[in-house]
Amino acid sequence: MAVQRLRNRPCGGRYGDIVQSIGNTPLIELPSLSPKPGVHIWAKLESRNPTGSVKDRVARALIEDAEEKGAIAPGQTILEPTSGNTGISLAMICSRRGYKLKVVMPENVTPERTQLLTMYGAEIVYSPGDQGSNGAVAMALEMAAADSSVYMPYQYGNQANPNAHYNGTAVEILEELDEISAFVAGLGTGGTLMGNGRRLKETFGDACKIVAAEPMQGEPVQGLRSLDDGFIPPIIDISLLDRKIFVTNRDAISWTRKLLDDEGVFAGVSSGAIASIAVRIAGELDEGNVVFVVADDGWKYLSSGIYTLPVDEIENLDSTVWW
Ligand SMILES: Cc1ncc(COP(=O)(O)O)c(C=O)c1O
Helix, strand or coil: CHHHHHHCCCCCCCCCCHHHCCCCCEEECHHHHHCCCEEEEEEEEHCCCCCCCCHHHHHHHHHHHHHHHCCCCCCCEEECCCCHHHHHHHHHHHHHHHEEEEEEECCCHHHHHHHHHHHHCCEEEEHHHHHHHHHHHHHHHHHHHCCCEEECCCCCCCCCCHHHHHHHHHHHHHHCCCCCEEEEEECCCCCCHHHHHHHHHHHHHHHHHHEEEECCCCCCCCCCCCCCCCCCCCCCHHHHCCCCEECCHHHHHHHHHHHHHHHHHCHHHHHHHHHHHHHHHCCCCCCCEEEEEEECCCCCHHHHCCCCCCCHHHHHHHCCCCC
């Protein structure tokens, strides 16, 4: 029985402050999505981090890396391009550690992101919405080049990003499972796939397939990128990926709803995209564990209306609207 294999901890631990409590997220089985009795699908609920996303791990790693290198001092301005989650995580941590934060973010993200960033005291500079996260990266790089007083952690090119997963997320997953046939995550900066992928390949070799969920070109899903858009983040080593599978925007939304309706998991849209690929991979196996990452929760997407939309209307959505 799957339930007997769950090792529930009595409490979430004791920490000196909110930043220290990042990580140690639960791994939960999704029995209704598993296609065969011997195949188990597990969701690593990164939505259970303090600001509601996997990026809390990355933001802490980026700040601590800069502190260890002596690259930043309290009062200094930190500048970072983001599609939202990294900015929100950095904003929370900067507010605790005494740094100012300026984020460059596409103008067409959901208003909840603006509210959360403002709530934690960050300054927001908007980049053109039609250029997506690539536009935010280009604008932030220009701003950093023009002002030497700011420090840009640059999650797209900073090894502290994948290392947060190599030393954190993957270690926690390995504490719970001693066999993993496939690991599925979305491709944004590539940090989740590279850090977990490296650790899981070191542990299981080629028996564990590393699979990226990638949005179709021109159908962006918030948080994810298509490598065909022309920018390959420097931290990405494509040879670590066994497969890259495209997801349509409609599938991302309908699987976000399936996570909610069938399993009670209230997740963001990229998690729907990732879940759809995890289920597809699970269908190709006869036995084994498939782990996928729920990158964030659904609160930041509520205003989009997708959680209350009648399911039969998802088919009719303009697939380019959801970012
Ligand atoms: C909601 C969401 N999902 C997935 C990702 C992808 O994660 P990574 O940057 O580690 O590739 C991100 C990254 O920003 C994200 O915000």
